[in-house]
Amino acid sequence: MDAxxxxxxxxxxxxxxxxxxxxxxxxxxxxxxxxxxxSPQVEYNVTFSDASSHLRGLFQAGTPxxxxxxxxxxxxxxxxxxxxxxxxxxxxAVSDDGKSVVPLLGGHRGANELxxxxxxxxxxxxxxxxxxxxVFGIALDDPADGYTLANPxxxxxxxxxMLCGEPVQIIGEAPWLQAANLPLxxxxxxxxxxxxxxxxxxxxxLVFHPQTHVVGLGCARGCALEELEQxxxxxxxxxxxxxxxxxAFASIDVKADEQAMLQLASKYNRPFRVFSPQExxxxxxxxxxxxxxxxxxxxxHGVSEGAALAATGAxxxxxxxxxxxxxxxxxxxxxxxxxQAENVGRAPGRLHVIGIGPGRDDWRTPQASKWLGxxxxxxxxxxxxxxxxxxxxGKHRHAFxxxxxxxxxxxxxxxxxxxxxxxxxxxxxxxxxxxxxxxFELLDRAEDQGGVSAQARRVEVASTPGVSAMVALSNRIGAxxxxxxxxxxxxxxxxxxxxxxxxxxxxxxxxxxIGFYNPVSMRRRTQLAWARDTLLQHRPATTPVVLxxxxxxxxxxxxxxxxxxxxxxxxxxxxxxxxGCSQTKAGAQNAARPFVYTPRGYAKRIxxxxxxxxxxxEDKQGETV
Numbered sequence: 001m002d003a004x005x006x007x008x009x010x011x012x013x014x015x016x017x018x019x020x021x022x023x024x025x026x027x028x029x030x031x032x033x034x035x036x037x038x039s040p041q042v043e044y045n046v047t048f049s050d051a052s053s054h055l056r057g058l059f060q061a062g063t064p065x066x067x068x069x070x071x072x073x074x075x076x077x078x079x080x081x082x083x084x085x086x087x088x089x090x091x092x093a094v095s096d097d098g099k100s101v102v103p104l105l106g107g108h109r110g111a112n113e114l115x116x117x118x119x120x121x122x123x124x125x126x127x128x129x130x131x132x133x134x135v136f137g138i139a140l141d142d143p144a145d146g147y148t149l150a151n152p153x154x155x156x157x158x159x160x161x162m163l164c165g166e167p168v169q170i171i172g173e174a175p176w177l178q179a180a181n182l183p184l185x186x187x188x189x190x191x192x193x194x195x196x197x198x199x200x201x202x203x204x205x206l207v208f209h210p211q212t213h214v215v216g217l218g219c220a221r222g223c224a225l226e227e228l229e230q231x232x233x234x235x236x237x238x239x240x241x242x243x244x245x246x247x248a249f250a251s252i253d254v255k256a257d258e259q260a261m262l263q264l265a266s267k268y269n270r271p272f273r274v275f276s277p278q279e280x281x282x283x284x285x286x287x288x289x290x291x292x293x294x295x296x297x298x299x300x301h302g303v304s305e306g307a308a309l310a311a312t313g314a315x316x317x318x319x320x321x322x323x324x325x326x327x328x329x330x331x332x333x334x335x336x337x338x339x340q341a342e343n344v345g346r347a348p349g350r351l352h353v354i355g356i357g358p359g360r361d362d363w364r365t366p367q368a369s370k371w372l373g374x375x376x377x378x379x380x381x382x383x384x385x386x387x388x389x390x391x392x393x394g395k396h397r398h399a400f401x402x403x404x405x406x407x408x409x410x411x412x413x414x415x416x417x418x419x420x421x422x423x424x425x426x427x428x429x430x431x432x433x434x435x436x437x438x439x440f441e442l443l444d445r446a447e448d449q450g451g452v453s454a455q456a457r458r459v460e461v462a463s464t465p466g467v468s469a470m471v472a473l474s475n476r477i478g479a480x481x482x483x484x485x486x487x488x489x490x491x492x493x494x495x496x497x498x499x500x501x502x503x504x505x506x507x508x509x510x511x512x513x514i515g516f517y518n519p520v521s522m523r524r525r526t527q528l529a530w531a532r533d534t535l536l537q538h539r540p541a542t543t544p545v546v547l548x549x550x551x552x553x554x555x556x557x558x559x560x561x562x563x564x565x566x567x568x569x570x571x572x573x574x575x576x577x578x579x580g581c582s583q584t585k586a587g588a589q590n591a592a593r594p595f596v597y598t599p600r601g602y603a604k605r606i607x608x609x610x611x612x613x614x615x616x617x618e619d620k621q622g623e624t625v
Contacts, residue, residue: 003089003373004394005064005114006031010051012042014068014096017122021066021094024121025114027394028066034554046390049554052077053362054390060366061373061391064090064110066118071102078105081366086152090114098122103129109142136162138180140192140206146338147174147194148209148244151201158190158206168192174208196245196334198237209244211338213319216308217251217261218329228260228328229267235330239320247339248273250307252280252298256348256458260328273311273345274419280306288321308333311344346419349459351412353439354423355430355466359387360552363472367464372423379412380425388425409438410452417456429466433489433517436463469576470515473548477558478587478595480546480578484512485598490527491518497527504531508538513584513598516577525568528577532566535579539563544586544596546578547571560586560594 004027007018015032022028031054034047048054055077058065067074071093078091082105090111091104101119103111103126112128119126141155149155162168167185170177172194182192191205201207215236219228236243249265251258253274265272277299283306284290290301300306305322312335320332352371357363372378372391382399385392398415400408409424416422426434439461445451474481486507492500507514514535519528535543541564549572550556559570563579571577584598 003063004028005066005090006046006058006390006393008032008051008055008065008067008069008074009044010067010069010073011096012036012039015042017094017096017098018066018068020098020122021068021118024118025066029390029393031390046393048361048390050361056081057361057364057369058390059089059091060369062087062089062370063373063391063393064092064106064114066092066094066114068094068096068098071104074104092118094118094122099124100127101125102127107139136181138176138182143208144174144176146211146247146340147176148211150199150207150209150242150244151205154201154203155206157203158192161190166190170194172208174210177208196242197240198242207244209242211245211247212312212335213241213245213247214308214311214316214333214335214339214344215246215249216304216306216311216331216333217249217255217264218303218307219255219258219260220327221258223258223260223327225260225263225267227325228330229264231323231325231328232264232330235320235323235332239332241319241332243268246270248311248341248344250275250311250345252277252300252303252307253346253348253455254298254458255303257460262348262460271341272348273307273341274348275307275310275345279310279345283309286318288318304329304331305333307331307345311341312339313344347421349416349419349456350421351416351439351459351461352421352423353426353430353436353461353463355426355428355432355434355436355464355468356384356388357428357467358469358472358550358552359384359427363467363552364388365464365466368466371464372425374421375423376421377415378423378425379408379415380423381408381427384425384427387427392423405435405438406442409435409442413439413442413452413456413459416459417453426466428468428472430463431465432468432470432487469517469548469551470578472551473515473546473558473576473578476548476551476556477546477560477578479597480513480544480580480584481515482598483581483583483600484510485515486512487515487517489517490531491521491524492527500527501530501534504534508535511539511581511583513581514579516579518573519571519575519577520568521573528566528568528571532563536563539580539582543582544580544584546580546596547575548578549575551576560596 005025007028007030009015009018009032018030029045031046032044034049036042059078059081074093088106090106092111092115093102093104101115103115115126140159141152143149162183167183167188168190169186169188170192174194193199194208199207248271250273253276256274280300284301286309287302287305295301308331309316312333316333316335318333322329322331354368354371372388377396378392379398385399412422412424424435430436442452470487488503543563545561545563545566547559586596
């Protein structure tokens with residue numbers, strides 16, 4: 001368990017126990033209700049207003065959770081987001097007085113070990129409920145580092161049989177299995193096999209593969225995944241090597257962004273590691289197929305063989321020399337012990353461009369939370385980093401001020417180019433008036449024209465969608481975006497004012513609902529007024545206008561006004577402005593919650609004949625729905 005844990009306090013009475021636990025764990029932060037923090041006796045590192053959504057965000061980010069509270073609180077909060085037990089973070093419940101410590105989730109992902117550590121420090125009891133750990137000191141579905149289990153679904157049954165007294169025989173060598181207290185018998189029907197070769201598993205046969213092999217890869221730029229994959233699978237089969245015995249795929253660093261290699265590693269859930277030409281050239285004397293052509297092109301005499309040998313170390317042996325197709329090459333080397341992939345070469349580097357929405361925990365996508373939790377380093381405007389602080393505790397945090405957008409993006413790309421997994425945090429959606437476009441612009445520019453370095457160009461870039469301010473505001477106030485709409489930024493910092501004017505006039509003539517971003521700033525006070533006056537020439541003075549600031553946050557402020565009454569002083573830099581079209585309506589003015597909406601024209605169909613086309617009411621199976 002490498003991530004820093006979050007200690008959750010529901011009642012202030014548990015704070016003292018939480019502080020004791022915090023002294024036992026690494027980089028922990030105490031999280032508690034914001035309403036309690038007004039008391040001078042209560043000190044929390046992180047506060048929340050909604051415990052359930054806060055817990056779900058932490059869980060989805062992969063943050064270990066230590067709840068100093070009733071276990072039922074954790075169970076009910078996390079139930080909606082429970083999924084694969086093999087990827088969930090540790091979740092531990094500790095009683096307010098610290099006398100009971102119960103690992104609820106992730107027992108084999110660090111929860112059992114952490115619970116025992118906490119219980120020992122508090123001089124209390126850890127309630128470990130996983131049977132294998134208690135009886136045999138081992139969990140067969142959680143192999144030691146450097147080993148994979150070919151058939152994890154059968155582990156539970158074999159473990160149950162052993163708990164009932166049925167013995168097992170071990171074929172092969174694995175120190176962690178030999179050290180366990182398993183009921184062994186040479187003639188047992190149940191088998192545990194340790195092998196690097198393909199072995200058909202069954203409900204009475206568990207097959208573990210020591211990850212001692214590395215597949216070196218090379219290919220022409222743009223090689224198809226299918227060609228590379230088929231080459232690898234064919235050669236592994238010919239050599240009698242199971243995919244489970246492969247610790248990693250490896251290549252030269254100029255291939256760090258090669259899609260076929262990245263996709264292959266992702267498909268088989270293996271790390272992809274890269275080496276510099278100098279590191280690969282150090283293997284030149286060990287190559288079986290050195291090439292002067294390859295040396296002239298990339299600076300080393302062999303890529304696939306060199307990468308396999310470099311990854312398996314000085315004692316590694318080449319088992320499969322370079323094999324090739326029209327566009328791909330591969331080779332396999334074997335080490336005498338399991339290869340720890342994170343210790344060889346470097347990762348290819350990854351930049352995740354993350355839109356966190358307006359900042360509210362339950363409006364952030366699970367993928368955004370997951371990527372934040374997985375990041376090595378986090379880059380962004382300081383305010384945005386503060387909004388996700390609980391998810392990035394313990395990570396390298398690089399905060400930039402407003403106005404330093406290009407420096408921020410360039411820094412993130414260059415850090416990713418060194419092999420780091422970097423998260424670039426944006427508010428709203430990363431592709432809407434945020435950093436997404438700038439990332440790809442810098443990648444597209446030549447280096448001598450202000451682009452990033454060649455190394456930074458090779459990083460894997462991916463984005464996750466976020467809730468934009470315009471969409472969030474529309475949902476908070478009704479449905480003003482119910483018909484055709486557009487977004488226009490009124491900032492002339494990067495776009496000429498004349499161009500912005502043309503766009504406003506076009507939207508006015510087209511009768512679009514308009515979302516105005518960056519409506520004012522400290523120095524810009526005239527653009528919004530001009531836009532208002534221009535729109536008044538094309539739509540009614542009573543057209544609804546919605547103003548929203550800090551949308552979805554506790555300090556949220558929503559205002560409904562009209563186009564003729566819109567004043568610049570009502571708007572600040574944190575305000576999003578939605579101006580309705582000629583059809584937009586403000587309804588329920590005497591209701592508890594006024595709303596604004598833009599109809600799509602369904603009212604025009606009220607007097608239309610109520611004929612029903614029965615064929616349109618049947619699904620593909622012919623059943624009427």
